[in-house]
Amino acid sequence: MALVGVLALQGSFNEHIAALRRLEVKGVEIRKPEQLETVASLIIPGGESTTMAKLAEYHNLFPALREFVKMGKPVWGTCAGLIFLANKATGQKIGGQELIGGLDCTVHRNFFGSQIRSFEAEIAVPELASKEGGPEVFRGVFIRAPAILDVGPEVQVLADYLVPSNEENTGSEKKVIVAVRQRNLLATAFHPELTADTRWHSYFLKMATETGEEASSSIVAVGADLNLDQQPKIDLPIFQ
């Protein structure tokens, strides 16, 4: 049986679990290396990547996380999770932070600025709309968000964002990448788990199913064979 893990050290892991629940899929909280053996795919949520890295180091999670990625299991990083997956990060705190790596790109950790520069924007998502249907745009929630500055040849760009020109950068608009896929890896600079639109989650679940089929496994629906009586069922507030 195949379950979806959600790295639950810090950040918006509950919101991801709630989004999976809306798709009738059970998300399993992952805090220890051995728990990774029980899941077939993994979501790394947004939060604060330096703190998350310290916690991951404390729990000795990095070797198991790297192994998980190398085995070709599907992993989706949102925001801080994207930073975790990147081969290279700029704008890190002094001393840097450990990364899982695997995603051939350079990410700027706080590209869009500090917390008060957080914003929402409609972004064009042609690949998502072609696979999942629905509108050609997606409401991106960018919280102290990173951006991808360059990608390697194997990386498919799924969405980019035209940074509006401002006084500091006189008139020259710049395009940055905000969603990518590289084989088993998916990464978004924004937070789909904070919106009611579940298409990114369902896109990732399909990636997980494709890979899972190769290993003759399938996603377990909520209620299928889990002891759900003990699971809280309260959905978290989301932006509509």
Ligand SMILES: NC(=O)CC[C@H](N)C(=O)O
């Ligand atoms: N919302 C987020 O995940 C923000 C990530 C943040 N820029 C970091 O460095 O960790």
